[in-house]
Amino acid sequence: MTDDSPETGFRFRRQDRLRSTQEFQRVYDRRRSASDAWLIVYGCENGRPYSRLGVSVSRKYGSGVRRNRLRRLYREAFRLMRPQLPTGLDLILIPRSPEEPTLRQVQESLVVLAGRVARKLARDATSP
RNA sequence: CAAGUCGGCCGGACGGUCGCUGCCCGUGGGCGCGUCGGUGUCAUGCCGGCUGGCGUCCCGGGGAGAGGAAAGUCCGGGCUCCACAGGACACGGUGGUGGGUAACGCCCACCGUCCGCGAGGACCGGGAUAGUGCAACAGAAAGCAUACCGCCCGAAGUCGGGUCGGUGAGGCCCGAUUUUGGGUAAGGGUGAAAAGGUGGGGGGACUUCGGUCCCUUAAUGUAAGAGCCCACCAGCAGCCGGGUGACCGGCUGGCUCGGCAAACCCCACCGGGAGCAAGGCCAAGUAAGGGAGGAGGGCUGGUCCGGCCCGCUGUGAACUCCCGGGUAGGCCGCUGGACCACACGGGCAACCGUGCGGCUAGAUAAAUGACCGUCCCCAGGACCGAUCCUGGGACAGAACCCGGCUUACAGGCCGACUCGCGGA
RNA sequence: GCGGGUGUAGCUCAGUGGUAGAGCACCACGUUGCCAACGUGGGUGUCGUGGGUUCAAUCCCCAUCACCCGCU
Numbered sequence: 127m128t129d130d131s132p133e134t135g136f137r138f139r140r141q142d143r144l145r146s147t148q149e150f151q152r153v154y155d156r157r158r159s160a161s162d163a164w165l166i167v168y169g170c171e172n173g174r175p176y177s178r179l180g181v182s183v184s185r186k187y188g189s190g191v192r193r194n195r196l197r198r199l200y201r202e203a204f205r206l207m208r209p210q211l212p213t214g215l216d217l218i219l220i221p222r223s224p225e226e227p228t229l230r231q232v233q234e235s236l237v238v239l240a241g242r243v244a245r246k247l248a249r250d251a252t253s254p
Numbered sequence: 255c256a257a258g259u260c261g262g263c264c265g266g267a268c269g270g271u272c273g274c275u276g277c278c279c280g281u282g283g284g285c286g287c288g289u290c291g292g293u294g295u296c297a298u299g300c301c302g303g304c305u306g307g308c309g310u311c312c313c314g315g316g317g318a319g320a321g322g323a324a325a326g327u328c329c330g331g332g333c334u335c336c337a338c339a340g341g342a343c344a345c346g347g348u349g350g351u352g353g354g355u356a357a358c359g360c361c362c363a364c365c366g367u368c369c370g371c372g373a374g375g376a377c378c379g380g381g382a383u384a385g386u387g388c389a390a391c392a393g394a395a396a397g398c399a400u401a402c403c404g405c406c407c408g409a410a411g412u413c414g415g416g417u418c419g420g421u422g423a424g425g426c427c428c429g430a431u432u433u434u435g436g437g438u439a440a441g442g443g444u445g446a447a448a449a450g451g452u453g454g455g456g457g458g459a460c461u462u463c464g465g466u467c468c469c470u471u472a473a474u475g476u477a478a479g480a481g482c483c484c485a486c487c488a489g490c491a492g493c494c495g496g497g498u499g500a501c502c503g504g505c506u507g508g509c510u511c512g513g514c515a516a517a518c519c520c521c522a523c524c525g526g527g528a529g530c531a532a533g534g535c536c537a538a539g540u541a542a543g544g545g546a547g548g549a550g551g552g553c554u555g556g557u558c559c560g561g562c563c564c565g566c567u568g569u570g571a572a573c574u575c576c577c578g579g580g581u582a583g584g585c586c587g588c589u590g591g592a593c594c595a596c597a598c599g600g601g602c603a604a605c606c607g608u609g610c611g612g613c614u615a616g617a618u619a620a621a622u623g624a625c626c627g628u629c630c631c632c633a634g635g636a637c638c639g640a641u642c643c644u645g646g647g648a649c650a651g652a653a654c655c656c657g658g659c660u661u662a663c664a665g666g667c668c669g670a671c672u673c674g675c676g677g678a
Numbered sequence: 679g680c681g682g683g684u685g686u687a688g689c690u691c692a693g694u695g696g697u698a699g700a701g702c703a704c705c706a707c708g709u710u711g712c713c714a715a716c717g718u719g720g721g722u723g724u725c726g727u728g729g730g731u732u733c734a735a736u737c738c739c740c741a742u743c744a745c746c747c748g749c750u
Contacts, residue, residue, distance in 0.1 A: 136272060136273070137273075137274095138273070138274075139274085140274090140275090140621095143619075144619070145618095145619055145620095146583090146619075147582090147619085149619090150619075180619070181619075182619080189325095189650075189651090190325090190650080190651050191649095191650055191651055192650095193651095194623095194651060197619095198623055198624075199624085201273095201274090201623085201624095202272095202273080202623075202624050202625090203624095205272085205273065205274095205624090206272085206273095206624085206625095229624065229625075
């Protein structure tokens with residue numbers, strides 16, 4: 127099986143994304159999140175040796191082009207920041223404001239917020 | 255040169271690094287499966303062949319990858335399914351004429367009305383009798399062109415004045431007013447609109463001031479005053495001519511009330527319904543249940559007829575509703591088409607025909623991207639200028655596919671034409 | 679993809695081819711030493727936007743914008 131092999135390098139393929147309602151619902155039901163001015167990040171352990179990404183951008187953040195732009199920024203930030211992110215998590219990114227951030231801002235926010243979510247999850251594991 | 259009208263086109267360019275999704279290629283690799291042969295074991299196996307089998311993932315290489323509106327979903331089709339789709343009503347849509355087209359509410363040409371000095375632009379059926387209805391306020395009247403006010407003539411009454419008479423009764427005249435009969439052809443401030451509009455209807459003599467006669471003119475009447483008369487324009491009807499047609503032109507004639515159907519409606523034509531979540535296949539998996547209604551039920555949305563399908567005296571079916579339970583994975587449809595470019599021919603044009611060449615996205619928590627550099631364009635600043643610095647580069651993202659319409663849009667390019675000014 | 683609805687005063691809503699209303703809120707005055715309550719008076723308006731039909735449009739027609747809802 128090569129599907130579960132941890133990806134090295136800056137790849138971002140289809141199996142690295144959350145793709146079904148059940149997967150999204152599992153992350154939301156875990157109820158662990160962190161946020162700043164740009165992003166809301168939900169997280170949940172996925173039992174795999176790598177992390178996966180889900181993106182949720184609703185219509186209130188603008189037209190189709192604007193929402194596509196946000197999704198692409200999030201995917202690009204996840205792709206480039208993967209070595210600095212915790213592994214074995216499913217992450218969902220939700221925009222916090224309809225303003226369009228720069229790629230650099232998303233990268234910094236993602237690393238900080240993902241680390242915060244990982245610590246919350248670890249605390250749950252040690253003292254349930 | 256300046257102002258403007260119409261039509262068409264583009265919608266950042268190049269390079270580098272890191273990525274995403276299909277497609278094609280490979281004696282590349284992993285896993286799973288089929289089949290044939292060989293071999294081995296008690297058994298699971300192992301090796302090789304099958305265009306180097308099939309599927310899937312990875313690796314390497316090649317090539318492709320958002321729009322003119324992909325948008326709004328306002329129309330029209332293709333395609334797919336439905337128990338063939340027939341008729342009547344209802345409902346909805348369209349509306350100058352002739353073409354184009356698969357079709358259209360679209361496009362082209364022409365007709366008419368209105369706007370513009372002009373190039374050009376905007377709009378659209380009929381109801382000069384099929385019917386019903388509406389028109390606030392104002393106004394005499396807004397369907398009876400008739401009534402009303404007013405004006406004129408007459409009659410009667412009342413009052414006042416004058417006069418005759420005897421300062422009487424009463425009569426006559428004048429004026430005001432009321433009622434009434436008749437005439438009416440000035441006028442009635444209004445209003446969006448009141449039986450179309452504009453202009454004209456001469457001169458002389460006599461006169462008892464009513465008129466008579468003469469001349470002239472296209473052209474006068476009443477007791478009085480006129481849309482009465484005449485001319486032209488508009489409109490209408492008839493005839494003639496032109497045009498496939500909408501319609502246009504000419505001649506003649508009578509003087510000839512409307513507005514709104516984007517109010518109901520009438521007329522002609524069109525419309526079966528649903529939509530790729532259509533529809534088909536595979537895999538997985540729960541229940542094969544409970545309750546209520548039920549002799550009829552269903553076939554796109556309405557009614558009726560016709561047609562078709564299921565069921566029909568039952569342990570209670572078809573079907574409808576409610577409760578309970580399960581799945582929401584994969585494949586096909588899925589991109590090659592009323593397609594695009596060029597040339598020639600036909601047509602005023604929309605468009606059509608022929609030839610040659612080309613292949614141009616197929617995603618599905620949904621790809622088509624991110625960053626950097628150089629150049630281009632715009633704005634601001636420094637500067638005489640070359641140049642430099644800063645900021646910005648629109649509207650917007652395919653979801654079965656086409657033809658249109660509408661709406662949004664930084665900046666730019668091309669062509670044709672019109673008006674004005676200047677010069678030769 | 680298909681279908682439906684709404685937009686009127688600061689707010690919640692009426693309305694109809696003829697110069698647009700109700701309640702609450704608001705403002706001014708009166709009352710009070712002051713406030714509230716009360717009384718009197720008053721408007722609050724490009725009827726979402728732009729065209730068209732009509733003598734006249736919030737109403738009818740077309741386009742457009744924003745919002746809401748339903749089915750699959």
